[in-house]
């Protein structure tokens with residue numbers, strides 16, 4: 001498994017090994033100001049031996065928030081708070097990028113500021129419920145963005161990318177799957193717009209491509225990655241032809257000289273997401289979903305990608321990289337403490353002796 005431990009450079013992002021920590025929402029931010037805390041400093045510091053850390057999803061605006069206690073990167077106070085996290089990771093010799101996540105319609109107004117709105121390409125409610133401090137609640141019915149509002153949302157992402165770099169992140173990753181805002185624009189089930197942001201394939205790709213271009217313009221394309229999972233039905237997302245949609249999107253995105261594509265394989269969709277991604281990003285591909293270390297090493301040897309991202313194993317094993325290297329046993333995470341407040345299940349998983 002030696003190939004998991006070699007360094008990698010994609011664009012301006014340095015990986016000290018090929019075992020990357022996948023983005024994971026943990027709902028520990030301060031509820032009112034969307035600020036990260038001392039707990040985040042410690043949580044990410046503990047995991048800095050990852051080849052690269054991709055942060056939890058971070059909202060670029062108040063409207064972009066949907067879940068409980070997720071952090072933001074849209075004001076100076078948040079930038080200062082994140083700076084403490086990135087400094088801690090860098091002090092340990094690690095790298096960290098910020099995953100920018102605007103949830104669009106996947107939101108409850110109970111989880112955001114009173115003045116914030118739930119917006120989406122079209123006023124189509126997702127089926128399903130979302131956790132709030134008052135228990136599980138139905139998802140909001142979104143307001144369709146007006147044509148003239150769309151550049152402002154693109155600007156939110158641009159500023160978020162700039163803020164992330166100002167906060168010391170090594171790069172940014174656009175969250176482009178899981179039924180959130182970019183995926184809502186891409187997909188036929190959620191995008192019924194009649195203007196140049198809906199209808200044709202080209203039009204449905206316009207918003208995420210404009211966002212990627214804006215982020216690249218703000219911080220340099222070599223610091224921007226993005227995450228996809230064609231066919232992912234999460235959050236009631238439906239597209240009539242996800243392979244066609246993503247091929248068009250990836251073909252255009254490949255022109256932007258971005259640092260990397262991060263793809264989730266999902267065999268249940270019937271699509272080979274890694275094969276689709278390799279057609280456009282074969283030399284800068286992070287692959288994810290249920291890999292063991294052995295399988296990850298084999299996948300790299302097969303040329304399926306340049307690095308593998310691991311989510312759940314990093315929750316209970318802050319020293320996951322060392323445990324793989326030394327064949328130490330892995331601890332199991334406790335699903336009950338994934339999203340609770342406080343340190344339990346967040347920073348109290350021990351390192352191997």
Ligand SMILES: Cc1cc2nc3c(=O)[nH]c(=O)nc-3n(C[C@H](O)[C@H](O)[C@H](O)COP(=O)(O)O)c2cc1C
Pocket residue numbers: 022023024025026056057099101175178227264288289290291309310311312313338
């Ligand atoms: C607690 C939890 C929170 C997650 N939050 C996010 C997120 O904020 N952004 C994202 O892109 N994926 C998120 N995911 C998905 C993970 O990044 C990853 O794709 C998933 O856990 C599968 O990888 P694994 O099999 O290595 O765990 C989350 C997963 C978990 C378990």
